[in-house]
Amino acid sequence: MNWTSMHSQVLLLSAAQALLQSASVMVMTVGGLAGALIAPDPQLATAPIAAMFLGTAIATVPASMWMARVGRRTGFVTGALIGVVGGIIAAVGIAMRSLLLLSLGTMLVGAYSGFAQFYRFAAAEVADETFRPRAIAFVLAGGVVAAILGPALARLGGPLIDPVYTGSFLILGVITLIAAGLLVGLRVPNPVAAASTDRGRPLAQVVRQPTYLVALFGAATGMGVMIYAMTATPLAMVGHRHDLADAALVIQMHVLGMYLPSFFTGTLIARFGVLRIMFTGLILLTAHVLLTLSGTGFVSFASALIMLGVGWNFLYIGGTTLLTRAYTPAEHGGAQAVNDFIIILVGLFGSLSAGALLQALGWQTMNLLLLPWLAVTAGAVIWFWRAEAKLQAQT
Structure with missing residues (x-):
């Protein structure tokens, strides 16, 4: 992979990381507040946030193993589309005052994160040995954007649609759909294809x-x-x-x-x-x-x-x-x-x-x-x- 292509792929992954982290920060910002409005018991208010972490834990291993077979682009786009569905289901859950649906939605957002955990490894795979540490770091630098964008979008969407916070999760779905569109342009060599004679x-x-x-x-x-x-x-x-x-x-x-x-x-x-x-x-x-x-x-x-x-x-x-x-x-x-x-x-x-x-x-x-x-x-x-x-x- 030449210098220009290598750096453009790392930049794409950094942008995808910024959108992923923005979605995660949005859940952290309003997930508990939305849960408190509809939970039958105040102790269950943070269930949507816990469900997000659970979704990440469940998805991580299957996501990695599947991407080893089908490639990074297919896996990352699929993960982002799961996040889109999660945002929509969470918004419907708030509209229907269903904590279960809200938590299911945030769990799917967590599954999206389970796929996206591997953005940094994809950066290592497109980079040469000299650029590899910086490639990994530049991808994680997308979190700088998320630190500002995530809370701002959560606050913007809060009062946008009744019931409150429905709009926040619809916005989450939109930015995750944008991430899926970006990831269609990803080109990462398939390590298994490149080493088909080596089973490891x-x-x-x-x-x-x-x-x-x-x-x-x-x-x-x-x-x-x-x-x-x-x-x-x-x-x-x-x-x-x-x-x-x-x-x-x-x-x-x-x-x-x-x-x-x-x-x-x-x-x-x-x-x-x-x-x-x-x-x-x-x-x-x-x-x-x-x-x-x-x-x-x-x-x-x-x-x-x-x-x-x-x-x-x-x-x-x-x-x-x-x-x-x-x-x-x-x-x-x-x-x-x-x-x-x-x-x-x-x-x-x-x-x-x-x-x-x-x-x-x-x-x-x-x-x-x-x-x-x-x-x-x-x-x-x-x-x-x-x-x-x-x-x-x-x-």
Whole structure:
């Protein structure tokens, strides 16, 4: 693939990522509010958001395995069309005051995300070895647009059609349809077709490699820590007498912290090496924990959440980049599916445990619990770093 084509494909995937993340942010913004209006029990208000994460978890492995057979373009377009249907069903659910239909719709939006989880791997597949870390980072940089566009579209659609929030999900369907149209233009080489004579190693052998395990552990740590702390932040801020506007601003700053560094993370990886960037991400996540100990004022929350976002970025992009070294083209379907499925499960655990631990322990103590996890991950990265250095010295 030539230089112009390679960069145009990465740009297309970045645009698709921006639309996908906008849809996800829209669900996070109004899903609970819409659920609260129609739920028979207030405790079920967040069911639409939980259903979205469930949809992602269910779809991730089948999506990866299917795309290994039919190709990225067919899979990504299909995933986006599922998201369109999800937006329509969610809007109908609100109109009919059916929490079940609303949750079914958001679950389908989550399934769309399950397909779209692999945009970053598609970027790695169209890029050459030199450009690969930056390609992965540029795709994730689409989240910068989503941090602004998602909440704005959710607010725009809220009062647009009665009942309230129906319009938000119809707009979600429209932007997802636009994403499907963009993805029709995607051209990603089919790794299986390119390596038809190579069936690859057994999946268990691929997963047992130190490279694979360290990459997975790093990315899963970044995702789990980030979702755990982010989920608890609005509740913690309101509990410490901040208003909802302050909480929303901190979350927006956090999301920008997650995605803005993507414009240079790939360059940093190319210059300093992936393990140094992953270790830096762990230092930044540790800084998040320490900043939570500085108090419960706005500045404390904001600075901690910015560190959380940047630390996630370095660790997640670094882990993804390292993972691409652990499998051959013929092995990519299973290797990527296992990786992302485990990461999503860790994220689910973080989101489900955050509220209970915040209630039981408080904001600062619940964050202190992250330090042993971060220390173990740092130990794994350092061990692998030294092992690679020793191997290079021998050769």
